[in-house]
Structures are given as C-alpha cells and as structure tokens.
Amino acid sequence: MATNAQDAIVLLGDSITQDGWSPNGFAQRLANAYVRKLDVINRGMSGYNTDWIIPVFEQCFAKQHEQQHLPKVRLLTIWLGANDAALPPSGQHVPLARYGTNLAKLVHLVASPDSPYYAPHTRLLLLTPPPINTHQWRVTIREDDPTRELDRKFEVTAQYAEHVRAVGREVGVPVVDVWTRIWDAAGHVEEQLSEYSYDGLHLNDRGYALVYEEIIKAVSENYPELHYEKLQPVFKLWDHINPQNPGPDLQKRSIFPA
Amino acid sequence: MATNAQDAIVLLGDSITQDGWSPNGFAQRLANAYVRKLDVINRGMSGYNTDWIIPVFEQCFAKQHEQQHLPKVRLLTIWLGANDAALPPSGQHVPLARYGTNLAKLVHLVASPDSPYYAPHTRLLLLTPPPINTHQWRVTIREDDPTRELDRKFEVTAQYAEHVRAVGREVGVPVVDVWTRIWDAAGHVEEQLSEYSYDGLHLNDRGYALVYEEIIKAVSENYPELHYEKLQPVFKLWDHINPQNPGPDLQKRSIFPA
Numbered sequence: 001m002a003t004n005a006q007d008a009i010v011l012l013g014d015s016i017t018q019d020g021w022s023p024n025g026f027a028q029r030l031a032n033a034y035v036r037k038l039d040v041i042n043r044g045m046s047g048y049n050t051d052w053i054i055p056v057f058e059q060c061f062a063k064q065h066e067q068q069h070l071p072k073v074r075l076l077t078i079w080l081g082a083n084d085a086a087l088p089p090s091g092q093h094v095p096l097a098r099y100g101t102n103l104a105k106l107v108h109l110v111a112s113p114d115s116p117y118y119a120p121h122t123r124l125l126l127l128t129p130p131p132i133n134t135h136q137w138r139v140t141i142r143e144d145d146p147t148r149e150l151d152r153k154f155e156v157t158a159q160y161a162e163h164v165r166a167v168g169r170e171v172g173v174p175v176v177d178v179w180t181r182i183w184d185a186a187g188h189v190e191e192q193l194s195e196y197s198y199d200g201l202h203l204n205d206r207g208y209a210l211v212y213e214e215i216i217k218a219v220s221e222n223y224p225e226l227h228y229e230k231l232q233p234v235f236k237l238w239d240h241i242n243p244q245n246p247g248p249d250l251q252k253r254s255i256f257p258a
Numbered sequence: 259m260a261t262n263a264q265d266a267i268v269l270l271g272d273s274i275t276q277d278g279w280s281p282n283g284f285a286q287r288l289a290n291a292y293v294r295k296l297d298v299i300n301r302g303m304s305g306y307n308t309d310w311i312i313p314v315f316e317q318c319f320a321k322q323h324e325q326q327h328l329p330k331v332r333l334l335t336i337w338l339g340a341n342d343a344a345l346p347p348s349g350q351h352v353p354l355a356r357y358g359t360n361l362a363k364l365v366h367l368v369a370s371p372d373s374p375y376y377a378p379h380t381r382l383l384l385l386t387p388p389p390i391n392t393h394q395w396r397v398t399i400r401e402d403d404p405t406r407e408l409d410r411k412f413e414v415t416a417q418y419a420e421h422v423r424a425v426g427r428e429v430g431v432p433v434v435d436v437w438t439r440i441w442d443a444a445g446h447v448e449e450q451l452s453e454y455s456y457d458g459l460h461l462n463d464r465g466y467a468l469v470y471e472e473i474i475k476a477v478s479e480n481y482p483e484l485h486y487e488k489l490q491p492v493f494k495l496w497d498h499i500n501p502q503n504p505g506p507d508l509q510k511r512s513i514f515p516a
Contacts, residue, residue, distance in 0.1 A: 006299075018294065021290040023281035028279065028286045031279040032279040035276055042297075045493055052496070052499060070327065083496075092501075237304070238303070238341075250314060
C-alpha cells in the first residue's frame with residue numbers, strides 16, 4: 001500500500017531545510033499552502049554538504065524507467081552551502097570551486113536529457129545560504145566547549161552565496177537569494193541578523209517567513225503555473241459534491257485546471 | 259523523477275486532518291518528529307464524510323501489484339466523524355450505523371488479505387472526532403448568516419465518538435480517543451472546550467498538542483517499533499560520516515535498527 005495521488009515539492013538541503021518542519025518553518029508553510037495539491041517531501045540532512053548530498057540525491061530520486069510508477073516532483077529546491085562554507089580542517093568543508101561544480105551537477109542530474117534522473121516536468125530553484133552571524137554563532141558553539149575555534153566566517157559564507165548566483169546564471173536556474181533578503185532585512189549589520197536566527201547559523205520563524213516569501217515570489221515569476229493559487233485540489237471541495245450522486249464528483253483530477 | 263527513499267505516515271480524514279499542517283498542528287508535529295525517518299502525507303479533505311472518503315482512499319492507495327514500486331505506508335490514521343455527525347438535512351450527514359460500516363470497511367480495505375489494497379505492513383489507528391462546543395460553533399456559523407440553524411449537536415457527535423470505540427474493538431484496531439482526552443481536559447464543561455478549539459468544531463494549537471500526545475502514546479503502546487525514537491534516520495547523521503571515505507556511510511538504510 002502506498003500513496004500516489006498527489007505530485008510533490010521536494011526540499012533538498014542541509015539542517016536549514018531539515019528544520020523547515022518546525023512550526024512556521026518553510027516546509028510547514030509550503031505544506032499548508034499546497035495541501036490537497038502537492039505533497040511536501042523534506043530531504044534536508046543536517047550537517048551535509050554538496051559532496052554528500054549527491055549520493056543522497058541518487059538514492060532518493062527515481063530513474064527515468066521508474067518514474068512512471070511514482071509521484072512526479074513538480075518543484076525541487078536545492079539549498080546547500082552553510083556547511084560547504086565551514087572552514088578547513090572541518091570535514092564538512094567543500095572548496096568553493098567544487099561547491100559550484102556540485103551544484104551544477106545536481107541541476108544536470110535533473111535537467112539533462114542524458115541523465116538517468118532526467119525529469120522534464122521538474123522545476124528547479126537554487127537557494128543561497130543565509131548570512132552567518134559570527135558573534136551569535138561563537139556563543140552557540142562555545143556553550144559546550146569554551147575553547148572551540150570559530151568554524152565559519154561571514155565573508156566566506158558570503159562568497160558561497162555569490163557562487164550560487166553565478167551557478168544559477170550559468171545553468172539557467174532561478175536563484176532564491178536568501179542571503180541578500182536576510183542581509184537587507186538586517187540593515188547590513190551582522191549583529192542584527194539575530195532577528196532572523198536563533199543561533200547565528202539556523203533560521204527562526206522570522207527568517208523562514210522571508211525564505212517562504214522569496215520562494216513563492218520566485219515561483220510566481222518563473223513557474224507561475226505552480227503557484228498554489230493557480231492549482232486546484234486533486235479532490236473537489238466538499239460543497240461541490242452532489243450528495244445525491246457523489247461518485248462523479250469524487251474522481252481524482254489534475255491539479256492544473258483545464 | 260520522484261521520491262522513494264522514505265516510507266510514510268498517512269493521515270486520512272476531514273478538515274481537522276487537513277488543518278494538521280497549520281503551525282503546531284498534528285501533521286506538522288509528526289513531520290518534525292519523524293524527519294529523515296518517515297514522510298508525513300496529509301490526505302485530509304475538509305468537509306468530507308466516510309461515504310466520500312472511501313472512493314478517495316481507493317484512488318490514493320496502491321493496489322497490491324503496484325505496491326512494490328511505491329513507499330510503504332507504515333502508519334495510517336483514520337479520523338472522520340465530525341461531518342458524518344452533521345444533522346440532516348445536511349448533505350454531509352451519514353447515519354450512525356453506516357458511519358460504523360464505513361469505518362470498518364476502510365480498515366478492511368487495508369487489513370484484509372482479500373482486499374486489493376491489502377498491506378500487511380500498515381499499522382492502523384482510528385481516532386474519535388473531537389467534542390463539539392455548540393455555543394462557540396453557533397457564533398461561528400452565524401457570522402455569515404445570523405438565521406442559520408445549528409447543524410451539529412454535542413450529544414450526536416458524542417455518539418459518533420462512542421461508535422468509533424465500538425468499531426475499534428470489533429475490528430481490533432487501537433482507538434486514539436481524542437473526544438475523551440479533550441472532554442476531560444475541558445473538565446466536562448462544554449463552554450470550556452473553547453480552550454482547545456478556535457471555532458467550536460476545529461482544533462487550535464492546544465487541541466492538536468493533545469491529539470499528538472495521544473497518537474504518540476498509542477504508537478508506544480501498540481506499535482512501539484514505530485516510535486520515532488526507535489527508528490534511525492535513512493541517511494546517517496553527519497558526524498558519523500568519514501570525510502576521508504564518505505561513500506560507505508552515505509548508503510540508504512532501513513529505519514529499523516538491526
């Protein structure tokens with residue numbers, strides 16, 4: 001037994017995606033907005049970088065010949081970099097150039113006709129990592145170990161965010177610029193990033209509210225047919241069901257209105 | 259392209275299930291607790307009764323020969339009755355006896371070896387509808403139409419809840435008794451149900467907190483192997499990955515520890 005009634009939005013990423021299921025997180029907000037239209041599937045893996053996410057992707061997504069049996073992924077968000085940007089000697093560190101190559105590879109896995117995972121119906125969004133508040137993050141990591149060295153820098157994460165923008169232009173995928181949106185909201189003052197993060201690295205409600213807004217804006221601008229207001233529920237609203245003869249009104253429909 | 263990495267918890271029901279994606283709703287809480295272990299799929303259809311949910315079920319769940327291609331449903335919650343208990347002449351009304359037959363039919367569709375949808379790996383929970391606060395519900399429905407007749411009664415919904423308990427005993431499926439838990443919490447005073455509902459019929463954060471607690475309690479007692487603390491993430495925690503040779507640590511695993 002399994003479910004194949006609704007297609008899906010898949011969120012691929014690190015802890016900032018995994019935590020998206022928190023109340024008012026971006027996964028919860030998307031699930032609420034798309035209920036009865038698209039399922040939201042969270043493939044956020046805390047601590048993972050782009051090197052490690054590629055084999056995860058290959059085990060999570062169906063190859064072309066398997067796709068007919070499974071729900072389609074209508075929208076895929078790729079949101080990594082917060083760990084790639086960790087400083088050496090951290091095992092999470094991925095050098096900037098390879099980070100870019102990895103992001104491009106993830107896009108090609110979905111978008112290239114010669115990829116075994118090619119899925120022409122899947123729309124892609126690349127997200128930039130949020131800016132890091134090193135003042136707040138230092139306090140967080142020293143709670144357990146007061147001698148621990150700071151493992152991330154504001155300027156380094158900023159470079160990784162810039163690299164996402166470059167890769168997006170190169171491969172032709174829209175970029176949801178979380179970094180800039182939150183940096184602007186904080187008035188370009190690192191300490192004020194604490195408005196949008198509970199520990200300097202991860203987002204709080206207010207941070208996720210901005211991310212959700214930016215994702216919906218990117219969908220409206222690039223994939224307007226996928227905006228939740230443009231879709232109809234798979235099963236009709238109850239007050240459109242004829243209680244005398246409900247059968248015909250209870251047939252599964254496409255979410256795309258005719 | 260599609261996802262088949264994680265098995266699922268499926269929530270079948272009416273608006274009280276559909277609204278489970280709200281912040282602190284029971285779907286959001288389950289998704290957060292089971293992240294990286296089981297996906298949560300919401301099949302709540304606002305306004306639907308058990309008559310209408312049966313054809314929905316048949317279009318949402320795979321038949322035996324299709325199951326091999328799809329994620330398994332490890333846990334299925336069936337939570338209906340709030341609309342079946344609407345009073346005639348409402349088109350949502352389902353007489354008490356047929357409501358019981360319908361619930362038993364839903365259980366048999368999953369649990370009977372002769373059902374095309376038979377799924378021996380799917381664990382079931384039946385939930386009772388919450389008690390209705392007619393004082394609060396009258397105010398809600400008269401906001402639009404001050405002459406509208408009250409379409410639900412406290413005692414009638416109580417009978418439907420009692421019927422779920424009886425069906426559960428009859429078919430051998432554990433019952434999550436939402437009705438009793440919330441009625442007890444309200445001190446057996448109908449007006450005090452407003453602590454747990456925003457409109458007299460649907461639940462608020464505090465109501466969903468009790469529902470989530472009761473579901474986890476029922477899982478612990480009846481299906482302890484499915485408690486989220488007993489499961490391991492499909493993909494290892496990042497600090498168990500060897501950065502020098504990550505490949506072997508990035509293989510998909512069963513959520514059930516060896």
